[in-house]
Amino acid sequence: MLDLTRGQFVKHVVTHPFEGFEDLRWKKAGSMRIAIFIVFMLFFQQVAYSRLYGFQYYSDYDKVFNIVPYIFKSFIIFGTWVVANWAMCTLFDGEGTMKNIFINSAYALIPYIAGYLIGTVMSHFLIKDEYVFIQSIEIIGTCWTFVLLISGIKAVHQFSFGKTIALMLLTIVAMIAILFLLVLLLTLFQQVIIFILSIYTELSYRFRV
Amino acid sequence: MSGLKKLTSLISAAAISISVLAVNTSALETYDPYSYDRWGDPVASQAGYTAEKYVDGNTIGCGALNEPADLFISHDNLMYIADKGNNRIVITDLDFNFKREMKEFTYSDSMVTEVTVDADALSYMAEEEEPLAAGDYVLTYDKSTSKYNILTTAGADTKFDVEAKYVKINGTIAAAGGDRIAVTYDGAALTVTGKLTATLAKPTGVYVDQYTGYVYICDTENDRVIKCDTEGNIDRLFGKPTDALYDQALTYNPSKVLVDKAGNVYVVVKSQTKGAVMFNSQGDFLGFYGANRVEQTAEVLANAFWDLISTEKQRERSAKQTPVGFSNFDIDDDGFIFTVTDSQEVNTDLVKKLNPRGDNILDSLGATDMTFGDMPPTYYSIYSKNSSLNDIDLGPNGELNILDFQHGRIFQYDKECWLLFIVGGKGNQLGLFESAVAIESYDNHLYVLDSIKDNITIFTRTVFGEIVTNAANLYNDGLYEESLEPWQNVLKYDGNYRRAYIGIGNALYNKYEYEEAMEYFEISISRDRYNRAFEGYRDIWLKENYMKCIVVIVILVILSFVYKHFRKNGKIVYPWERKRRKRGV
Structure with a gap:
């Protein structure tokens, strides 16, 4: 049974929302490389969504391209999710390791990424009146990802359904806390750097020959 | 070190001189003409109007003006100047030859x-x-x-x-x-x-009824509007209403007045936020007309919430939310009244087009979310302030000339509320203003009254202005194809002029040249029009390539069957599958 390669397991997991992740855990067939690839695809999807979407629907302010928001929307949010989930679930007897959480969460993102990429491609062929087709694909992808995420977190930690939902909400709270602290840290470091720079400037003025 | 400094100073000097060359698009104007792009960022543009000259009281021959407050061009081409400081109305012809003054009534x-x-x-x-x-x-x-x-x-x-x-x-x-x-x-x-x-005591408004010829003067400090004939014989006075509807605690200092076709008199009173005070031709108080809405701010929402849960008595004591009253208006030949609100704090109802019921019909034009005046600065700047729009005038083709007191600028919009030109600025030179208080237009001239310089500046439309106006008029009349050439002409003068791209796009669209139209709509970033052109383009493309599409689909279906067949039989094995299988995962 289930004599699949790691690559084939991805398809199995995505198409079997309820037992896929259990099988993955049982077979230990999660691949970190594929997971990282998926996160990079998430980043690409975010960029594509705002830059390559059909002109008749939507286009961003195109005078400047700032990559930071896209990095935030993909890598940072995802990374924070993994860390926060690991931190919270370990406290509540979750069995998942950071690596497994990473893999399961990344696999769960596939329908979302696929839905939006398909939507992006379709937006070049459809007019505004037909937006409902694109929208439905995007919504289905998002919902599917949501189901997979619940299933994935449930499997990786061996939680009950209720506990999974509760801990996912807690994870979001923890994510907000982590991001807040990160911003705080960044600001403080900025202050320190400005302080050092101003001392340097002061000294360089005083010791000018 | 010094060598490096020299180099940097040289580079910066070069950069400055290049930028000076680049910025001075119009050597004639005393300001840098600009316009806005799709994103609301200012871009350099051509001047639509050029300041020709200014006239003051001495050139008119009536003695120096003193703090003039209003300007009006009547139907018989006379200019009425409300000379507030001298308590008189000065009347000249359009070449500023002094006709007479109205001082005693x-x-x-x-x-x-x-x-x-x-x-x-x-x-x-x-x-x-x-x-x-x-x-x-x-x-x-x-x-x-x-x-x-x-x-x-x-x-x-x-x-x-x-x-x-x-x-x-x-x-x-x-x-x-x-x-x-x-x-x-x-x-x-x-x-x-x-x-x-x-x-008169400090008259601040004057209006001449084109149907009856009566002159209406806001005798501000005497709390009345005088209706008189051109000889100064008073026909009627419009004083403070004694009606219970009018809060008697409020002052009645009429500042602007106009009259509609039916002879109803509308008076802007600065202390009134309920709208213009409205009288019928007999002088009876009818009510208020065209109040602004209250701007929806967090405070307003919070107060609405407290009102829900507070008692009647508490509600009475709490502060009322009042809108900012509009400060000036003009009426067009169809009887629509345009108002402007002179406020830097609010953005609601700054410019309105009111029907006789007092409803703002710019709503239906989709212009309520339009920004009139200077766009709010995207980035923080200590120099930029919001506009305060203090006068509006309707041009011969329904253009809106809106005066911005804060920046001394005139914003001209066409009747569909598209920005045409931005003219003027703050300063002492010709074409700039210290305190621009009133604007009137006649033919291809704009007249702007400055209450500190005590003079009137006359602007004349430039060649560029003529071309744009012509193109916009053709466009607004629905003659898209006829407007194609004028718009192309506009682009020769100013490649940043967004409206021209839309105009050309529409003309091409009407000629069924969808692909070119899409190009122009994409440059002008107007999505809805692009969408329509794309729809047409796609229809034509599908009709032309109908057979090809069918063939491609059939081939794809066949190929997918073939692929499935070979996959099943293990004829197609991807390299990564091969590797893993060997490892025996």
Whole structure:
């Protein structure tokens, strides 16, 4: 049974929302490389969504391209999710390791990424009146990802359904806390750097020959 | 180190000179003409109007103007200037040849039937140490002391002052400051010998009704609007309404006035936030017209919430949310009234087009979310302030000329509220303003009144302005294809002019040249139009390539069957599957 390669397991997991992740855990067939690839695809999807979407629907302010928001929307949010989930679930007897959480969460993102990429491609062929087709694909992808995420977190930690939902909400709270602290840290470091720079400037003025 | 410094200074000098060259698109103008792109960022543009000259009171020949407040061009091509500081209305023709001035107004006989002075007051006069000698006098009301003065006609020095309550005109005590009447005193009684005349006190608004020819003047400090003929014979006065609807605690200082086709009179009163005070032609108070809405801020929402849960008494005590009253208006030939609101704090209802019911019909044009005046700065800047729009004028083609007091700029929009030109600025040179208070337009001229420089600047449309106006008029009349060439001409002058791309795109769209139209709509970033052009383009493409599409689909279906077949039989194995299988995962 289930004599699949790691690559084939991805398809199995995505198409079997309820037992896929259990099988993955049982077979230990999660691949970190594929997971990282998926996160990079998430980043690409975010960029594509705002830059390559059909002109008749939507286009961003195109005078400047700032990559930071896209990095935030993909890598940072995802990374924070993994860390926060690991931190919270370990406290509540979750069995998942950071690596497994990473893999399961990344696999769960596939329908979302696929839905939006398909939507992006379709937006070049459809007019505004037909937006409902694109929208439905995007919504289905998002919902599917949501189901997979619940299933994935449930499997990786061996939680009950209720506990999974509760801990996912807690994870979001923890994510907000982590991001807040990160911003705080960044600001403080900025202050320190400005302080050092101003001392340097002061000294360089005083010791000018 | 010094070598590096030299190099950097050289580079920066070069950069500055290049940027100076680049910025000065129009050497004639004293300001940098600009326009806005799709994102609301300012881009350099061509000047649509050029400042030709200015005229002041001395060139007109009426003596220096003093703090003029309003400008109006009547239907018979006369310019009325409300010379506020000199308490007069100056009338010139459009070449600024002085015609006459209106300083003194005469009440008609039907308005003033009798002027009586109380017997008590007369006996008091007779009992004085130096009793009033018999002779001719002038009776005049002094608003500051609330007393009537009896002046000698010759030297006009005050002989007596009488409490206002002792003097009655038409049986009532009220009178406005500056009203004068010639009287004769025979030692026992005062008899009226002349007509009651009125003078103005700080007039700030003037309007001429094109249907009846009557002149309406906001006699601001005398709390009234005077309706008179061009000779100054008063027909009617529109004073503070005594109706319960009008809060008597509020002052009534009319600042602007206009009249519609039916003869209804609309008066802007600065202290009123409920809209313009509206009278019918008989002078009866009808109500308020066209109030602005309250801007939806967090505070307003919070107050709405507290109102929900507070008691009646608490609600009475809480502060009321009042909108900002509009400050100026103009009426077009169809009877629509355009208002502007002079406020830097709010953004709601800054410019409105009101139908006779008082509803803003710019809503239906989809212009409520449009920004009039300068766009709010995207990035923080200490120099940028919000516009304060203090006058509006309707041009011959329905253009809106909106004056921005804050920046001294004129924003011209066409009748669909598309920005055409931005003209002027703040400063001392010709074409710039210290305190721009009123704007009027005639043909291809704009006239702007400055109340600090005490002069009127005359702008004339440039060649570029003519081309744009022509193109916009054709476009607004629905003649898209005819407007193609003018718009292409516009682009020759100014490649940043977004409206031209839309115009060309629409013309091409109407000619079924969808692909080119899409290109222009994409440059101008107008998605809805692009969408329509794309729909047409796709239809044509599908019709032309119908057979090809079918063939491709059939081939794809066949290929997928073949692929599935070989996959099943293990004929196709991907390299990564091979590797893993060997490892035996």
